[in-house]
Amino acid sequence: MPVAASAIYFLNLRGDVLINRTYRDDVGGNMVDAFRTHIMQTKELGNCPVRQIGGCSFVYMRISNVYIVIVVSSNANVACGFKFVVEAVALFKSYFGGAFDEDAIRNNFVLIYELLDEIMDFGYPQNLSPEILKLYITQEGVRSPFSSKPKDKPVPNATLQVTGAVGWRREGLSYKKNEVFLDIVESVNLLMSSKGNVLRCDVTGKVLMKCFLSGMPDLKLGLNDKIGLEKESEMKSRPAKSGKTIELDDVTFHQCVNLTRFNSEKTVSFVPPDGEFELMKYRITEGVNLPFRVLPTIKELGRTRMEVNVKVKSVFGAKMFALGVVVKIPVPKQTAKTNFQVTSGRAKYNPSIDCLVWKIRKFPGQTESTLSAEIELISTMGEKKSWTRPPIQMEFQVPMFTASGLRVRFLKVWEKSGYNTVEWVRYITKAGSYEIRC
Amino acid sequence: MSGHDSKYFSTTKKGEIPELKEELNSQYKDKRKDAVKKVIAAMTVGKDVSSLFTDVVNCMQTENLELKKLVYLYLINYAKSQPDLAILAVNTFVKDSQDPNPLIRALAVRTMGCIRVDKITEYLCDPLQKCLKDDDPYVRKTAAVCVAKLFDINAELVEDRGFLEALKDLISDNNPMVVANAVAALAEIQENSTSPVFEINSTTLTKLLTALNECTEWGQVFILDALSKYKATDPREAENIVERVTPRLQHANCAVVLSAVKMILQQMELITSTDVIRNLCKKMAPPLVTLLSAEPEIQYVALRNINLIVQKRPTILAHEIKVFFCKYNDPIYVKMEKLEIMIKLASDRNIDQVLLEFKEYATEVDVDFVRKAVRAIGRCAIKLERAAERCISVLLELIKIKVNYVVQEAIIVIKDIFRRYPNTYESIIATLCESLDTLDEPEAKASMIWIIGEYAERIDNADELLESFLENFPEEPAQVQLQLLTATVKLFLKKPTERPQLMIQVVLQNATVETDNPDLRDRAFIYWRLLSTDPEAAKDVVLAEKPVITDDSNQLEPSLLDELLANISTLSSVYHKPPEAFVTRLKTSVQKTEDDDYVEGSEISVNPNDGATSPQATSSYVPQQAPAAAAPAPVPDLLGDLMGDSAAIVPVDEPVTPSGRPLPVVLPASSGQGLQISAQLTRQDGQVFYSMLLENNSQSVLDGFMIQFNKNSFGLAAVGPLQVPPLQPGSSARTMLPMVLLQNMSTGPTSSLLQVAVKNNQQPVWYFTDKIVLHALFSEDGRMERGTFLETWRSLPDSNEVQKEFTGITITSVESTLDLLAASNMFFIAKRKNGNQDVLYLSAKVPRDVPFLIELTAMVGQPGLKCAVKTPTPEIAPLFFEAVEILFMP
Structure with a gap:
């Protein structure tokens, strides 16, 4: 059963309740006491993020100086629960405009309650896209993207957008200058023995995008990865261009990417959310250039x-x-x-x-x-x-360096109005866990 | 850009509630809104603001959506406690459910479903029916979930009003989010219903697979989870389904990936083509590996699931062992799980690399992790025959580091290796023997003794080594005693010379006469009888060839494994337990009680150290075919001792009433022909008393009571006669019988046994046994100076220290504990903090002026009390532990 939570608590490090929201009736109100006495006050705290006490299970994470605790009594979907917490925190951050910590929670508790009511119903996660939620959940301090319009006037088709097939982008956007910023950010993870042998080495990369595009554009991204290139040359029935091709071990995409199309045509095509988002993540283990x-x-x-x-x-x-x-x-x-x-x-x-x-x-x-x-x-x-x-x-x-050698080959933008787009691409390589035993 | 709501938390003035009430009824909108915010803030921190119910509900009729939501939130929390007042809200709800704004319509239905008050539920039905057919998909998707809520409150209502049909219609809705929520609701209803509600057929399957491409990430999870229960009719269909699902493996949401993996694994059961299977395995590996770059908590869930997946399909990750290498900064729970998977994936191809890693881990800081790493090496040795030698050489290298717990852990696993490969690696025994002195953990000691006994013929000084252990035989834990007994017998059978013969006599004497442990005694009697009747048979039995062990630890039963795999990504897959093992709610179609508070006590965790995953290989060394007969233990001749004694059998006087808890019954009325005696040793004003309560439940008057104590370890005896008046039927009498110490001492091991005989003129003599409670014997002059305490503690050898852990005892406060102990003449010396544990030192004195030093370790408010005592006569320690149990009994 994909229920992710029966109740959610936000606690500070002392165990005081900052926020509590009960979604289901199957957990008692005193569950947070059980968490405090059996987990917070014992050595168990850092030992295991999923614990059962009595008839209830606690699924918890610490984020800055706050514990977010999910309580369930059924065989809940834990992966779903953790992911929900991660996404919810990202959503809150986007609303607060920065840090997520005890003070931010206290200062925005009304907003958090409102959001919690919206993003989860009866323990089932609903739409968590900040883009869309900001259409109709606005608070003093949080400026609606339509800030020029008078407040409290409901956006006419907000509900259709929440539930629509493109549940991450609102309609009717318009920019004078259409721009896309593309950042390829790679983290190199290395474990090297004292003798200089590479024990483990991989690159986890992210393609971050910032879109300021009008209308409902269709985008297509091409990288110098092996599968994509092979597929392309096969379709155009001409030999692949020479040059370095990169073999990606695994790719995961933002929900805006059409996975079925990726699977069949190996092209990354999508309608992007407005503003900043993480388009894709990838992992590479072969041919890593250690900086x-x-x-x-x-x-x-x-x-x-x-x-x-x-x-x-x-x-x-x-x-x-x-x-x-x-x-x-x-x-x-x-x-x-x-x-x-x-x-x-x-x-x-x-x-x-x-x-x-x-x-x-x-x-x-x-x-x-x-x-x-x-x-x-x-x-x-x-x-x-x-x-x-x-x-x-x-x-x-x-x-301007990628440890994997990955490069953007093209980024195509189609929109029915046919405007021109400016594309910017940056590369950066950072250290992930870069460890050398000695 | 952040808000300033924290001010709402700060009103802690007296008279807060009346003040809030006033503000809630203010004529100004803003003031009312602020007041509701304050109420919510108070509710959050746990204050009871239910008395403001009417005032808050009055604010509900508002145009302001934000205020409305806050009032609804309040209603959800308090409606149950004020069901009659909650009715006040119904009108507004019904009105809101017809509002032109879809957000308000949805909000009304969503909130109503959360209010579990029967009368409100009745009013929910009509709006819900309308909302299920609303034009706006946002309202429909909310209504779909609301049906599941209603089912949870009143299942019959859902069936009677035809909501299930309406819900099923939503599966064909044109909006993917509505479809997803309807699927989630139906799946949940099915799970809690006894009748078939939601069965997936090929038409729904097609619909849902299509919706999968369009709905949100969470909707994909709902649909995949529901579809994973679908059984394809033939391999072709299974292949088709899998083909539609595999693109989901590329999703950034870990829950989508795991649910897709679950579904693919289910369908793979049906697929026959090996090519397809191989291809699927290849496709699943990268997404699983990618999960390990998520947040540590998500990594943990992924690792627990991967653990299951590699048991079922080892090929998936066979080449990926490197990704499970531990990073230095991984949280401990991630490291432990990675280690477990590394053992599962270890093979002849990668073992060298794996061993290097394990060796590295064995030098890290966290003791539990280090131990697990050492065990991991042993388990690889047992699993991979060709690598065993390399594993052993790594273990020997680690032993040379001489870190105590590494050595002990290594010896434990080497014993298992010996059992797996008999007569192969015994050459290393000499190295092991060098570490003999450092062993202080029972399991390690027992393992070493087993090795010595098993290979006695190859160890020249086996007799010497065993003898060194034998010196402390009585103080050893049972596990070690049993091994010592068996090892000595083995030694004797292998080298029947003079010295082992002497040793065996000592051991058998010790294990039959001077022990309270029935297992040990039984085993000793078996050996004794075997050796005395037929030594050749004894050889056949004791030195029989043992079955070779295998590393089957941590392998789940295939049927359990399949069940867990069907639950991938859920709690069940994390706990490695089927759902029914931890979900206590029952399937039901009637209303349930609303009392679901947690039960204190029963606690399970997936701590990698607990029994379920303990890598201990089987180690039962007693041959199963041993004859079971044993000589009966000698029964002490009470009558002779009792009546033959010259001490006074004493007449009776008037009763005294002691205070405190009821005395334990020592002679129940059922065995005393109606006479019931409750008694216990107590201490008052420096004098030991035998506090007694005699109740006459028989039909006749009982008089002429006399009492007699058998010889006991402390020589307790009555000072004067028992003074009890004639007891009328149905009456009772209390008395405090003064006692003296050191009068009629028994020989033999110290025990708490106190055998008592009571007689009267009407009945036969009654014999019963009582326990000597040690704290009644602690004398008033047991207080020590701090310096003396330290000196005494140091002067006593470590062998005089005895420890015990009481998991059932909880210390609620240090002060009350000290008071309690001081009342029994245990005097507080010092206190220190060890982490968040309190360590208390106390002194006491037992008869004959023997000092008795106590160390108590506990965490206030947590169950568990560790108790260590040091005294020149450690044999009385068990009595002390009994006393502790009595004293701390709730």
Whole structure:
């Protein structure tokens, strides 16, 4: 049964109720007490996000300083429940214009109640598209997209749009200048052994879109991915153009993309929502270009001294550069004194996370940089366990670079009025979980 | 752009309710609206604002949609508690359901359905009927769900008024969202109904598959879940369905993906073509892997489901093991599940890589995770014969790190490896023996002892090693004692020399005479009899070849697995339990009670450490064919002891009434020919009393009461005569019999047994047993200085420390606990915090001035009390634990 929730609670970290909405009668009103005593006040809290207590199950997530707790007593669809929470939070954020936290909830509780009533009925999620909801759920502070029109005047066909086949875009939009911004954002996840072997490496990419288009346009996106290109050349019965093709392991699409058409024709065609949204996500494991190599050597010299040497090499094009490079090098808890030299950037010992934090603001391609440090430790008496070395972690952003090599080949826009569109494309590669064991 | 609603929470002045009442009746719209907001804010934080019901409902007739919604929200929460007043709202609801604005029509129907008051339900029917046929799809989709609500309140009404037919018509609606909600409602009604309501045939199937392309992501979930129950008629149809569903695997919504996977797996059962199956497996892998880049909670749900999927179709993810490697910052619940799947996917091809990972995990910080990683290595060894040697060498490397819990865990799994591959890897025993001293967990100790016993002939100093364990035999936990017993017998049978012979005598003596554990005693008697009657037979039995174990742990029964797979993405698939195991509501077509509060106590979790997933391989070492006969335990000769004793049999005097809870019955009226005796040891003003209540339920007067105590561990005896007046039929008498200590001591192990005999002039002598409650014996001078306490604690060897956990005891407050204990002469020494647990130290003194040190660990308000005691005479510890149970009894 696809019920996702019988009741939803928003609690702060102390367990105070910020919002509660009961959708079904099968859970009692005191369930939140059970959650507090059996989960919040015990070690269980971080142990498992799905728990049964008595006849009820608790499905919960922490988002900033708020716990969102779903209570159910039937065999509910948990995936649906979690996804609902994630989407609902995105919706609230879009209404609040930013952060989702305890203060934001208190300041908007009337709005949240109104939205909760709208986006879930009897435990079944309904339409959660911010675009459409903003048509008829407006609050002081939240400006309707039709801000020029007088308030409280119902949008004539709002209900038809909520339930319509294009439930994510409203009709009658008009822009002077029709523009589309396309961002390809890739996160590189890496797990490398201390010897430099790649244990696991993948890229999770997102295609983010910002559309300012009039009317009901039909869009078609072409990438240099293998399947799409092959299909295309097959249909046009001419050989595929030479050049790099990328094999995507998996793609998922925003609900606006026609999946059946993607399946049969391998084209990404869609009517986009207005404004910003995530068009697609993909994953690639083969042929990933790692932007950085890290070569650590850590020597423990006796019980009280350590030598750390970390070399970071950038392996992307010499004309490009990385921004905001941070290398976190773990050191033991009992570190007393650190001495280090870096060839570029600045390093600092941060005792609260037991790491040397080395920051390099701008890191050009095809260069290398080194940190060498000497670390003195407090000698402890009965040290039972040797130091378990956590991995080195790295953060960075490389603009105009994709670790996968993915490129946008075309973006076509059709609208019956036949206007011209300006398209902008950006690429950026970030570090996901970029870990090097040492 | 954010609002400023937080001000509504801040009115905490006295007289809040009257003030709100006034504001609600204000003539100004804005003031009324603010007041309703304040009411909702108060409701949210749990204040009772039901007394404002009429005032709030009066605000309902408004043009302002926002205000209307707030009033409705209030109604949903309080209508049940004010059913008579709720009727006031009906008119507005009915009027609203005919409003020209579809949003208001839908809102009225939606809210009415949430109000579970019979009278309102009656009025719901007509508007609902209209709304189901409304022109506006938004109203229709709301009405569709409302039918399910109504069914939940009054199923008969739904059937009588023909709502089911109307709902079925909506499946053919031209709006996909209406279709989706109608499907959800019908599926739910079907689930709770005993008669067939919603059966999917090929026409509805086609309709729904078409709607799938057009409806919202959630609607797709409703439809896929409903369709997953559909059984295709032949492989062709199944293939067709699957073809229509596979595009859903590309959806960004994880719930859509999992529901699609569920449906595909169901249909795959029917598909015969291996090509199609292979192709489907290939298609399902990437979306499943992609789920692992979602939020950790969603990853967890995905991993629990993947665990099921790989059991059914291992090929799907056979090449994807790398994606299950743990990231350093993964939450622990994700790591545990990943580990479980890695074991399932481990194969000869990838084992080297997997072992490297496990080894890495075994050096991480979280103890539970480290242990699981070590066990994982053992399970791979058992699963993959060709990799066993590599697994063992990794385990040996880990043992060399000498981290205590890693070593213990490694020994436990190595024992299992020995059972899987007998006579293969025994060469490593010598290495294992080096770690002997570090073992302090029962399971690890028991495993090591089993290894020594099993391979006694190859270990030169097996007798020495076992002897070192034997020294503490009485203090060991039962698990270790049983292993020691068996191992010693094995040793004796393999090397029947002088030393093992001596050892076996000691063990059998210990295990038959000086233990209270019936399992141990029975096993010891079996061995004893076997060895004394036919040593050759004993060899056949004890040294019989054991069946080779396999790694079947964590494999679910095929039928259960199929049921769970049919429930992919639901709670059932996360708990790995069929829905009926945790859903308590019954199928019903009549009205149900509305009392569904949770039951305290029964708690289950999917903690990866609990029994259901414990990777322990079978380890029952007692040969099953052992003869079952055992010598009866000796019965103490009470009569002889009792009556042969010269101590006074005493006459009676007047009663005294002790306070406190009722005394436990020691001699029920049914066995005392109508005489019932309740009694317990108590302590008052430094004196031990035997507090008694005698009730005469017989037909005659009873007089001339006398009492006698048998020899006991503390030498308790009556100081003077029992003073009870003649008891008329139906009357009772209380008395406090003064007692002395150390008078008639029994020999043998310390026990709480107190055997008592009571006689009177009319009846035979009654014998009964009572328990010596230790806290009655704690003397008033048991208070210790902090320094002395610490010194005493340190001076006592660790073997004098005994621990026990009471899961049923809850400490509600530290102060009341200390008061309670102080009343029984347990004196508070110190307190410290350990995480969110409180640790209390107390001292006490038992007879003969023996100090008794107590450490209590508990979390206030949480069940569970850990109790550790240290004393020069640890054999009285079990008595103390009994006392704790009595003291904390609710």
